[in-house]
Amino acid sequence: MKVFVVVCMLAVAFRLVAAVVVPSAAPGGLTVGYYNGKCNNVNVESIVYNTVKDFLDADRSKGAALVRLLFHDCFVRGCDGSILLDNSTANPTPEKMSGANIGIAGLDVIDAIKAKLETACPGVVSCADIVVFAGRDASRYMSNGGVSFDVPAGRLDGVVSSAADATNTLPDSKTGxxxxxxxxxxxxxxxxxxxxxxxxxxxxxxxxxxxxxxxxxxxxxxxxxxxxxxxxxxxxxxxxxxxxxxxxxxxxxxxxxxxxxxxxxxxxxxxxxxxxxxxxxxxxxxxxxxxxxxxxxxxxxxxxxxxxxxxxxxxxxxxxxxxSKLAMPAGSVGQIRKTCRAIN
Ligand code: HEM
CATH class of the missing domain: 1.10.420.10 (Peroxidase, domain 2)
Structure with missing residues (x-):
């Protein structure tokens, strides 16, 4: 009986901790080289770059898709991977279902990067950072190195994604x-x-x-x-x-x-x-x-x-x-997703 009570208390305590609102970026904010030393000897940014390069070597059109993905993720609720979430029973109309996101692509590249990183270094690299790294690397690839830069990381993944937000926030190509x-x-x-x-x-x-x-x-x-x-x-x-x-x-x-x-x-x-x-x-x-x-x-x-x-x-x-520094709204919940298409 005593064991049962302790287990119940632990479960309640865990739920409380899980529900606590954590900031939308890692403590200390965003930094260049954020993942250095966080994944044993794994070089996170190299895994991203090499995967982007493999995909773009096979299909150059994915380069533009990844640059647009960065813009569409970051402009709506900050860079939080909210563009990546699939529809679910709990959320039937996430951002990607907005008409403003017609033609959005490159999600397979993000999935492949996340799968590699979860194998090499589980639970450490956010999907939000992957979108930013991949957009940066695609820009470099598509410009033959002309657009080449370091980008800070340490973002967390959001748990909110709404098609209405995307429609209301993203610019319209027919406006003045x-x-x-x-x-x-x-x-x-x-x-x-x-x-x-x-x-x-x-x-x-x-x-x-x-x-x-x-x-x-x-x-x-x-x-x-x-x-x-x-x-x-x-x-x-x-x-x-x-x-x-x-x-x-x-x-x-x-x-x-x-x-x-x-x-x-x-x-x-x-x-x-x-x-x-x-x-x-x-x-x-x-x-x-x-x-x-x-x-x-x-x-x-x-x-x-x-x-x-x-x-x-x-x-x-x-x-x-x-x-890439646009942050989630204050008070947002952040996490490192296990898969980029669904919240944990
Ligand atoms: C200034 C306001 C902007 C408007 C109104 C706008 C609108 C659009 C529209 C309507 C498309 C075509 C989508 C389709 O029909 O499939 C598009 C494509 C694209 N946009 Fe923008 N955009 C804007 C700014 C940006 C910014 C800031 C970026 C990135 C920094 C960007 C990157 C791209 C890219 C790379 C594509 C091609 C995507 C692909 O081929 O997969 N756009 N944009």
Whole structure:
């Protein structure tokens, strides 16, 4: 009987401890090299990089997906792995079910990294940190090393994920510059940083439903040939098809005369400042991209980065670090998930 009472007391005590609200990051905050020495001789960041590299060597499109995953995770409730949670009976509509997350991908890369790390070092590395490391490594890979930086770690995984939050927080590609500026300001980002981060659209692809408003945009906002012979034709070709974000990555046959505008790159689907050069030629996909040339607060930076790719590499790296420091709302519960798709 006594043993039973003690066991019950221990169980109650354990539940109390488990329910205590822990901070959203490790004690001491985020630090560069956070996992050094926390996993015997395992080099956590090398495991992440090598796995990202293997996946991208096999399928380069996953690079853009991982960069976007970092943005979409961190912008909504901070970098907490909330984008990774699958729907469940307890939570039927997590973030990934929001329309704003259409096309979200690269989750298989995160799963593979987490599986390797749980084998090498169980219960230590958060999914939130994996998303940030993978986004950083994908940026480096996609820019051939141009965008290369250290990123602090020590995040915990959140337990909240809501499609409504994602819909209300993530920027919409059909909005104007004032809305974009205020959307980024709410997260502490300047108009210049909005311009810098938007340069990520030099890679990847988008669904027609996110740029169909551009099919009727006036000639002053979009190159007419691009609008009528590339965007319109693509959108008519299938139900909600995708098109490369960067005109550079569209095949020459589709481009026709527009091919002369293509900014030469080291290879296709390459993360660089070509986005800004395209923007000055009215050759960007989204209204929200074009909108950046429509205000002096942003146009001066479009011009600056169109002229200086090295500066953009450095500033993009800094802006990603800033993005990676967005924290969960105060008082949030944090944990290290066993699997990235479900809370413990
Ligand atoms: C400025 C406001 C932004 C808007 C309105 C926006 C909107 C979008 C939309 C609508 C798509 C296409 C999704 C689809 O149809 O499948 C997309 C793709 C993408 N976005 Fe953004 N985005 C913004 C900022 C950012 C930022 C800050 C980043 C990263 C730093 C980013 C990275 C990407 C990438 C890499 C893709 C391609 C994804 C892929 O091919 O898998 N975007 N964005």
């Amino acid at each position: 510059v004032a809305t974009l500026i205020s959307n980024f300001a709410k997260k502490g980002f300047t108009p210049e940083e909005l311009v810098i981060l938007s340069g990520a659209h030099s890679i990847g692809k988008a669904h027609c439903s996110n740029f169909d408003d551009r099919l009727t945009a006036p000639d002053s906002e979009i190159n007419a040939d691009y609008r009528d012979n590339v965007l319109s034709k693509t959108c008519k070709s299938a139900p909600n098809p995708t098109l490369a974000n960067n005109i550079r990555d569209i095949d020459a046959a589709t481009l026709g005369d527009l091919a002369s505008y293509v900014v030469p790159a080291v290879g296709g689907d390459y993360l660089d400042n070509s986005y800004y050069k395209n923007n000055k030629n009215n050759l960007v996909l989204f209204h929200s991209d074009w909108a950046l040339v429509g205000s002096n607060a942003t146009l001066q930076h479009v011009n600056e980065y169109a002229a200086n790719g090295t500066l953009w590499n450095v500033d993009f790296a800094q802006a990603l670090v800033k993005l």
